[in-house]
Amino acid sequence: xxxxxxxxxxxxxxxxxxxxxxxxxxxxxxxxxxxxxxxxxxxxxxxxxxxxxxxxxxxxxxxxxxxxxxxxxxxxxxxxxxxxxxxxxxxxxxxxxxxxxxxxxxxxxxxxxxxxxxxxxxxxxxxxxxxxxxxxxxxxxxxxxxxxxxxxxxxxxxxxxxxxxxxxxxxxxxxxxxxxxxxxxxxxxxxxxxxxxxxxxxxxxxxxxxxxxxxxxxxxxxxxxxxxxxxxxx
Amino acid sequence: xxxxxxxxxxxxxxxxxxxxxxxxxxxxxxxxxxxxxxxxxxxxxxxxxxxxxxxxxxxxxxxxxxxxxxxxxxxxxxxxxxxxxxxxxxxxxxxxxxxxxxxxxxxxxxxxxxxxxxxxxxxxxxxxxxxxxxxxxxxxxxxxxxxxxxxxxxxxxxxxxxxxxxxxxxxxxxxxxxxxxxxxxxxxxxxxxxxxxxxxxxxxxxxxxxxxxxxxxxxxxxxxxxxxxxxxxx
Numbered sequence: 344x345x346x347x348x349x350x351x352x353x354x355x356x357x358x359x360x361x362x363x364x365x366x367x368x369x370x371x372x373x374x375x376x377x378x379x380x381x382x383x384x385x386x387x388x389x390x391x392x393x394x395x396x397x398x399x400x401x402x403x404x405x406x407x408x409x410x411x412x413x414x415x416x417x418x419x420x421x422x423x424x425x426x427x428x429x430x431x432x433x434x435x436x437x438x439x440x441x442x443x444x445x446x447x448x449x450x451x452x453x454x455x456x457x458x459x460x461x462x463x464x465x466x467x468x469x470x471x472x473x474x475x476x477x478x479x480x481x482x483x484x485x486x487x488x489x490x491x492x493x494x495x496x497x498x499x500x501x502x503x504x505x506x507x508x509x510x511x512x513x514x515x516x517x518x519x520x521x522x523x524x525x526x527x528x529x530x531x532x533x534x535x536x537x538x539x540x541x542x543x544x545x546x547x548x549x550x551x552x553x554x555x556x557x558x559x560x561x562x563x564x565x566x567x568x569x570x571x572x573x574x575x576x577x
Numbered sequence: 578x579x580x581x582x583x584x585x586x587x588x589x590x591x592x593x594x595x596x597x598x599x600x601x602x603x604x605x606x607x608x609x610x611x612x613x614x615x616x617x618x619x620x621x622x623x624x625x626x627x628x629x630x631x632x633x634x635x636x637x638x639x640x641x642x643x644x645x646x647x648x649x650x651x652x653x654x655x656x657x658x659x660x661x662x663x664x665x666x667x668x669x670x671x672x673x674x675x676x677x678x679x680x681x682x683x684x685x686x687x688x689x690x691x692x693x694x695x696x697x698x699x700x701x702x703x704x705x706x707x708x709x710x711x712x713x714x715x716x717x718x719x720x721x722x723x724x725x726x727x728x729x730x731x732x733x734x735x736x737x738x739x740x741x742x743x744x745x746x747x748x749x750x751x752x753x754x755x756x757x758x759x760x761x762x763x764x765x766x767x768x769x770x771x772x773x774x775x776x777x778x779x780x781x782x783x784x785x786x787x788x789x790x791x792x793x794x795x796x797x798x799x800x801x802x803x804x805x806x807x808x809x810x811x
Contacts, residue, residue, distance in 0.1 A: 350706050359601075363696040366595040440705060440712035449709030452773075452787040460706040462597040462698045462779070471674060472584050472694040475683030478674035482716035482744070510716070539686075545696070553686040 346423040348451045349375065349430045350438040352463020353389050355545050356570065360393055363464040363545050369393050371461060377422045377429040379405045379447055386432045407443050416450050423456050437465045441485055467513055470541035470572035473551040477576060481511035487524065498531045505536065505577045513574045521566035524573070529563065532556045532575060539574040542566060580657040582685045583609065583664045584672040586697020587623050589779045590804065594627055597698040597779050603627050605695060611656045611663040613639045613681055620666045641677055650684050657690050671699045675719055701747055704775035704806035707785040711810060715745035721758065732765045739770065739811045747808045755800035758807070763797065766790050766809060773808040776800060
């Protein structure tokens with residue numbers, strides 16, 4: 344196989360590797376010497392957990408964040424020219440979905456470097472599966488606007504698409520603001536619209552529950568500091 | 578743990594279990610006696626491949642397809658009342674994403690049955706990761722309309738959303754019609770719009786390539802009978 348860019352998912356929070364990553368990922372990981380990572384400390388920890396025999400000091404880490412320029416990213420991909428594959432490791436879940444990895448992949452594609460995505464946990468996809476909502480048509484919107492008026496407008500536009508396009512709408516929030524978002528949702532959406540709250544996915548405290556807005560209103564859960572995916576559908 | 582509905586992904590085509598499924602899924606599978614499946618024969622084969630020690634004759638299979646009524650689905654979920662968990666197995670990839678499993682999950686959620694999604698390969702998500710496109714905002718549309726005029730209108734609407742909403746657009750086609758869809762895409766979309774073609778994901782023949790429409794036009798690949806995900810973005 345020619346030198347490639349491997350997209351390496353990590354677990355969602357503190358859970359065993361075997362819970363959510365295929366054994367094949369380990370085989371790829373131990374074959375790599377170059378990694379593009381968001382945070383070197385957590386990447387080292389993940390690698391040690393996956394393959395305790397890895398000698399971390401033999402590895403090269405390139406740090407990727409929103410300040411990394413396209414020129415720097417191009418330099419990160421240099422090892423491929425001399426036949427060395429590279430791995431991208433994100434902070435949680437799948438690289439390049441809702442994290443800075445997408446820019447690296449885009450540059451790799453332009454340079455004709457083969458890109459190989461490995462299987463792992465995506466909170467968006469797991470929430471969608473367990474919601475019972477339409478999986479033939481869905482949209483993920485990332486973070487909603489923070490400003491109250493903008494957020495309400497965005498929620499209304501999304502709710503319209505549920506009914507006009509039969510499309511499930513998914514979104515997220517910074518965990519400490521989850522309760523505030525939940526209040527906006529139940530105030531803004533119709534009582535008959537269904538809301539799925541998926542919290543702590545793949546963790547022992549996992550809770551994925553779908554009810555209509557009218558039912559949720561009677562008893563709002565405390566979602567503060569729990570990583571959550573929200574989905575709405577008719 | 579209380580009796581639950583487990584969503585059990587399968588491999589995408591003929592590839593090893595270890596390539597794309599975590600060991601934990603096996604632990605869950607061997608603990609189950611009741612399965613809701615689309616096709617009993619392929620479900621049996623998958624179970625035997627995952628856990629050769631399973632005694633298939635001890636298991637109960639409920640067949641789910643688009644003709645299954647909500648009443649029948651409710652009956653499938655009866656074992657939970659006597660404390661038995663149930664697994665849903667789809668034909669390929671993740672249950673309830675682009676397959677009939679979503680209706681079962683919806684009924685389980687109404688009945689307050691805990692729903693537990695297991696990690697596995699989703700061709701949609703893997704294509705998105707490897708495309709280099711926006712993973713903060715994306716929409717999956719399933720199959721496009723077959724009628725030529727409707728299909729072109731849908732492609733134009735999707736392309737507009739790339740530019741107006743900064744949203745990656747993903748869609749699929751029945752494999753034997755892939756070449757026809759590809760022709761429509763390159764005829765309809767702007768030369769500068771980028772197209773990612775993701776074929777045979779997780780298989781040895783995997784090919785995931787992003788180019789702009791202008792470049793693709795010079796040399797269209799033969800995608801006939803290869804399972805593909807298409808994604809467009811600016």
